[in-house]
Amino acid sequence: MSDAPRTTMETGVAATDLAAATSRTVQAGTPILRAESVSKWFPVDEGLFRRAHKQVRAVDGVSLDVFPGETVGLVGESGCGKSTFGRTILRLVDPTYGRLFFEGEEITQLGQRELRPLRRKMQIVFQDPYSSLNPRMTVKQIVGEALQIHGLAKNARDEEAQVAELLRRCGMRAEAMTRYPHEFSGGQRQRIGIARALAVDPRFIVCDEPISALDVSIQAQIVNLLQELQEERKLAYLFISHDLKVVEYLSHRVAVMYLGRIVETASAKSLFERRHHPYTRALMSAVPVPDPKKRTLRVLLEGDVPSPIDPPSACTFHPRCPRFEKGTCDVETPELRELTPGSGHQVACHFPEDA
Amino acid sequence: MRCCSPADEPRPEPPVARVPVAPAPAEGTPLLSVRGLVTSFRTEGGVLRAVDDVSFDVPPRSTVGLVGESGCGKSVTSLSIMRLVPDPPGRIEAGKILFQGTDLLALPEREMRKLRGDRLSMIFQEPMTSLNPVYTVGAQIAEAVRLHQKKSRADARARAVEMLRVVGIPSPETRVDAYPHQLSGGMRQRVMIAMALACEPKLLIADEPTTALDVTIQAQVLELLRKLQKLLGMSVVLITHDLGVVAEFADRVVVMYAGRVVEEGAVDEVFQRPRHPYTRGLLRSIPPFGEVAANRPRRLPTIEGMVPDLRALPVGCRFQDRCPDVIDVCRKIEPELAPIDGEPSGRRSRCHRASELA
Numbered sequence: 001m002s003d004a005p006r007t008t009m010e011t012g013v014a015a016t017d018l019a020a021a022t023s024r025t026v027q028a029g030t031p032i033l034r035a036e037s038v039s040k041w042f043p044v045d046e047g048l049f050r051r052a053h054k055q056v057r058a059v060d061g062v063s064l065d066v067f068p069g070e071t072v073g074l075v076g077e078s079g080c081g082k083s084t085f086g087r088t089i090l091r092l093v094d095p096t097y098g099r100l101f102f103e104g105e106e107i108t109q110l111g112q113r114e115l116r117p118l119r120r121k122m123q124i125v126f127q128d129p130y131s132s133l134n135p136r137m138t139v140k141q142i143v144g145e146a147l148q149i150h151g152l153a154k155n156a157r158d159e160e161a162q163v164a165e166l167l168r169r170c171g172m173r174a175e176a177m178t179r180y181p182h183e184f185s186g187g188q189r190q191r192i193g194i195a196r197a198l199a200v201d202p203r204f205i206v207c208d209e210p211i212s213a214l215d216v217s218i219q220a221q222i223v224n225l226l227q228e229l230q231e232e233r234k235l236a237y238l239f240i241s242h243d244l245k246v247v248e249y250l251s252h253r254v255a256v257m258y259l260g261r262i263v264e265t266a267s268a269k270s271l272f273e274r275r276h277h278p279y280t281r282a283l284m285s286a287v288p289v290p291d292p293k294k295r296t297l298r299v300l301l302e303g304d305v306p307s308p309i310d311p312p313s314a315c316t317f318h319p320r321c322p323r324f325e326k327g328t329c330d331v332e333t334p335e336l337r338e339l340t341p342g343s344g345h346q347v348a349c350h351f352p353e354d355a
Numbered sequence: 356m357r358c359c360s361p362a363d364e365p366r367p368e369p370p371v372a373r374v375p376v377a378p379a380p381a382e383g384t385p386l387l388s389v390r391g392l393v394t395s396f397r398t399e400g401g402v403l404r405a406v407d408d409v410s411f412d413v414p415p416r417s418t419v420g421l422v423g424e425s426g427c428g429k430s431v432t433s434l435s436i437m438r439l440v441p442d443p444p445g446r447i448e449a450g451k452i453l454f455q456g457t458d459l460l461a462l463p464e465r466e467m468r469k470l471r472g473d474r475l476s477m478i479f480q481e482p483m484t485s486l487n488p489v490y491t492v493g494a495q496i497a498e499a500v501r502l503h504q505k506k507s508r509a510d511a512r513a514r515a516v517e518m519l520r521v522v523g524i525p526s527p528e529t530r531v532d533a534y535p536h537q538l539s540g541g542m543r544q545r546v547m548i549a550m551a552l553a554c555e556p557k558l559l560i561a562d563e564p565t566t567a568l569d570v571t572i573q574a575q576v577l578e579l580l581r582k583l584q585k586l587l588g589m590s591v592v593l594i595t596h597d598l599g600v601v602a603e604f605a606d607r608v609v610v611m612y613a614g615r616v617v618e619e620g621a622v623d624e625v626f627q628r629p630r631h632p633y634t635r636g637l638l639r640s641i642p643p644f645g646e647v648a649a650n651r652p653r654r655l656p657t658i659e660g661m662v663p664d665l666r667a668l669p670v671g672c673r674f675q676d677r678c679p680d681v682i683d684v685c686r687k688i689e690p691e692l693a694p695i696d697g698e699p700s701g702r703r704s705r706c707h708r709a710s711e712l713a
Contacts, residue, residue: 077569077570077571077572078569185661186425187661188661215424215425215596215662216424216596216597216598216637216640216641217424217636217637217640217657217658218424218661219640220640220641220642220655220656220657220658221657221659223642223655224654224655224657227654242569242570244570244644245599245641245642245643245644246642248642248644248645249642249643249655250642272645282571283570283571284645285574286570286571286573286574287570287599287644288573288577288597288599288600288602288603288604289599289602289603289644289645290598290599290601290602290626290638290641291602291626292602292603292622292623292626292627293623293627294602298574298578300571300574300575300578301571301574301575304539304541304542304572305569
């Protein structure tokens, strides 16, 4: 437990990266959220007497900035630590190592009471709209609860008016207020979940697989809603997803995670065009594209994602990597580095593709 | 339970799969022919027809993708083919399911049982719930073999090991004695495939076989299915909501909406020229992948609204309330699933304006 996370800090890199994101404009300046070498380790109990104290390094030295009005996509396969990271930066779980800053202020050590005013500014939308809404509460109670907690409504009538407006903005009718979550479809529930997150007028929302449980035709509706809200309110999103199509579409910048670490990060454009890391390549080539003419050469990875309890040495991707070099990849941990200085495109690989 | 090869072994070349482009020829009589299938469910709110007059063919050695959103009837269609619809509340009310010329719906249950897992097999979305947790995977595969073939225990076990090897499970001689929980999600799905294919079926029904899997594992499993399909010369009915999977894997596609087939045809044709507003809407609503930024829409085109309640269907076309091309007749008369002017035979659409939509 003594060895501290090893990832280098990349202060200032993200700002230059913004220039590379030519397709859409975002604000620069102070990041709304900054994670510096954040790690989240969980103890695992093993054995008959639950003595063996192993650690799962769910998140292992992740540094990331999110700027106001920006969407940062976080992609990776199940168990890569992307959801844990999303919860850690909101202080829903406490980081084991590293530092967190919100709007320039350090929040790593803040107690729950001190965090409360900040909770207004940062919210989360969950994947499963079936389990993240209290089935015993009406929609009005669900959306209005945060207004009450933070004292944002003058009186009951004001609260009702605010809830109605939030629902309307999220594409629901005011009549929905008196009904219960089970009366709605998945897409509608996700709209309720978004309305709840918006109630406190946040600056930053972690979207944890917000569309994965929805039907295809509903996914696009929710994606558009998230985009509209971002433009209206200058919201910043950390968009956690395994769906690379949506991430490419929605994100200004993207970070690819594998076994708790970021292996590649860049502007969406640069990442999807260059894909330096062999894992990024494999991940992208595995995406089934709905165009029979685009059936392409596919890099098939062997094996599964290894267990984070007992990860492979050095570069944790090396047992599955088509570019594995013995004596290097299994010995030295590659640090995130820019291949082209100033590009903001960073990759943690000894032998990146197209370097 | 690490499935990756140890780092100190020499590694083979990275496997790069070339995806075949040419669809399998659809000659001769179909292997499976679903005709006018109606499957209903009794619910508190009344009887609803989850599958309402569905017809389609599956040619030999080909893959037919059955796509649609939740509640469109694609899974109930597949359960109906296997005669596994829970009764009650479900009931197959009408139709024929001709498999190699025999109407499965007319067979006694005893005969049907002989077919299932033998010439006709199915794999499900969640392998953890379809595998028995208290038996080893080997025992479960061997059971499938011994049910249909006169084989000794030892032979059936040998067959199980062989099948585990075929589906790419490392050290199958050891894994044959593993329990399902000791395997990863991708490995479990391979076991399911091994079990389904142990008797070399003519038709495999795969119901969302990769939906619960990560995208790199999905690619592995689809590649495996493709390889085994060629090897065994079987047909596959692939049920999925993922149009990308259909585009890459299927030869033909059947699009379902609210219990009806709304469009069908060869995959290349349907994806290039969808002739139903629903198919077109679905295809447009998927974010383009790997497109240059300038070609990307600022907003995704959507299909507004949601799927109608099957207990309260509108008069006329079932897609009318969400359709951007709706005209008066759509609200009065439901269109037939009919051939389209200027399209090859085998291409059908259930839209009054199919020939205008190009």
